[in-house]
Amino acid sequence: MSGTREASGTRDISGDGPAYGFYGDDFTGATDTLAHLTRAGLRTMLFFAPPDAARLSMLGRLDAVGIAGAARTMAPHAQHQELAHVGAAFAALGVRVMHYKVCSTFDSAPQTGSIGVAIQTLREYCPNPLVAVVGGQPNLRRYCVFGELFAAAGADDHQQSIYRIDRHPTMSRHPVTPMGEADLRVHLQRQGLGNVQSIDWRCYAGGDTVLQKELDCRLESKPDAVLFDVLDDSHLRAIGRLIARHATVQAPLLAVGASSVAHAYASALNDAAEREEVNAVPVPLARARGPVFVLAGSLSPLTEVQIAAAHSYLRVELDPLQVTGDAASAYLAERVAAITGPLRDGRNVLAFTTRRAAQVGDATDGTDAGGVLPQLAHACAALLQAVLGKVSLQRIGIAGGDTSSVAVRALDAWGLSYLAPLPAGVTVCRLHADRSELDGMEIMLKGGQMGDADLFEQLLNGYAVDEAANG
Incomplete structure (x- = not known):
């Protein structure tokens, strides 16, 4: 694909610029978010630095833009500097949803890759009272139940076991950011967020009206963030509709989580358009043409x-x-x-x-x-x-x-x-x-x-x- 060719994706949405902006705290996770958005039909490009006007003009209209970074390895001061630059760039583009993409295991620490520092920095560019933290990614077997995170481990899908994250055989012993706390509310509080509210999985059964009422109650205390449980894709669709609605009324909105945030957002757009995902069956990867x-x-x-x-x-x-x-x-x-x-x-x-x-x-x-x-x-x-x-x-x-x-x-x-x-x-x-x-x-x-x-x-x-x- 030529460097001057238009980004992949065919979905057409309203607005003059990209409605969705995401920053990946490492490159691997950023490419997963890129995949989710593109497969949903959104014209998406992932950049290595905030793009200038000439680059954007060359690419044509984009529905979503991403920036691949390395904030998960940074100390708080460097992380703040990096994300302030990113937040200003996204704000200038006029995005409606600003997504801080983290690992689906949420591994981070107060002094390394702090999610709390990220939220405090990016919220300066997102006046929306809702900061949504999406706690799971079901397609990767990451689940959030009553605020606690669980993740699968093992190379074979049929032999994978699900562990609470603080007992996960790998993530509990991560050499830099070991996950010693499964309750994501406590995990975020230790990173400087004093008031983290939560929406548990039972709220989704009542439909969008009940979910909105539950959220309104949580927002009365002016929380630093609201954590949403996730057990399956139906929960993501409900969260996506809520995020899209709040972003339309009081944009821009900050959302934090794995690629499940993009999944939730894209599903809401497709539901609103009463259509299936454009690329529901992905194009297969062909055999390599050389070594x-x-x-x-x-x-x-x-x-x-x-x-x-x-x-x-x-x-x-x-x-x-x-x-x-x-x-x-x-x-x-x-x-x-x-x-x-x-x-x-x-x-x-x-x-x-x-x-x-x-x-x-x-x-x-x-x-x-x-x-x-x-x-x-x-x-x-x-x-x-x-x-x-x-x-x-x-x-x-x-x-x-x-x-x-x-x-x-x-x-x-x-x-x-x-x-x-x-x-x-x-x-x-x-x-x-x-x-x-x-x-x-x-x-x-x-x-x-x-x-x-x-x-x-x-x-x-x-x-x-x-x-x-x-x-």
Whole structure:
């Protein structure tokens, strides 16, 4: 897809500019939100920085715009600076809904990626009295019940168990932002939000009128945020109608949550138009037309399973101590040669950080190398730049939230548009760049907890999503 071509999606909605703006606190989550909106028929583009007027004019009319960031790794001061810039940009665009996209597990902490800091910063640009926190994402098996968050764990859909988030085998031991509290109201209060009200799942059964009355009662105390339980898609549709109604009357409105916020919003638009989603059956991902390169900086147990199942790839190990040590330049050059030679010969290559990275950080269940050793994510980004400087590729994959954010930002590109889905919250996008050798490259970004066991094989061989996988 050319860098000057119109963003994907066909839905036409009222208004002069984009009605929906979202900021992803990491790149992998931002691409999932991009997928939800585009599949609902909204013309959507994901940018790496707030777009200027010339860029927007080149793209034509957009229904939704996103900015992929890295706020989940930031300290409060840096996070405030980043999000104040984003909030001002969205306000200038006139968005009706401003969505702060967080991980579906809500992992964050007062000093790292604070959701409380995000809400306090962005609310300055959203005068609407409602700050809606959407607590679950059913298609990823994330559920919020009476304010408490639950999430699935396991590589096999049929063997996944559901855990309260503070007992989740991975997220309760996250090396940077461990989830030690399941009640999201308490979790947000610890991040500076003194008054967090909640709407529990029983309120949805009474219909929109009952739900609005319940919300009116909560808003009387002028809360910092209102948390909404989510157990299934019908709850998201009810929340979406409420958000759309409040945004129309008192815009703009701040919404916080995973891609379920976008799902809720898009379903409300489609309900109002009395039509089905434009792309209810997603376009399948075709087999790659050339060799595929995957860079795995994630240390999650699921990514480890995915690496072991990547039988079609030559594996190249990356020692975290050597790639970040005193002789890193020489080691990096040697690893780049070990990767680019086979790629030129038409072989698929998977480069991955060894478990030694987790041992160094004393976090054997770490979800991302960048969280354990911050410099490792930057080293992976340098490796990716060097590889793409020596060999032209049509499709690549990056595993790890921090690794994805840093690596993609290091490329000379400006945005992403949606191409096709892979299972369990993973999206394949088109890269948009002013450099012809990068423009149109297909790129998969995935967090440590996302994807099937054979995800990297799916990236190579293609994947046709059925109704069950679509979620």
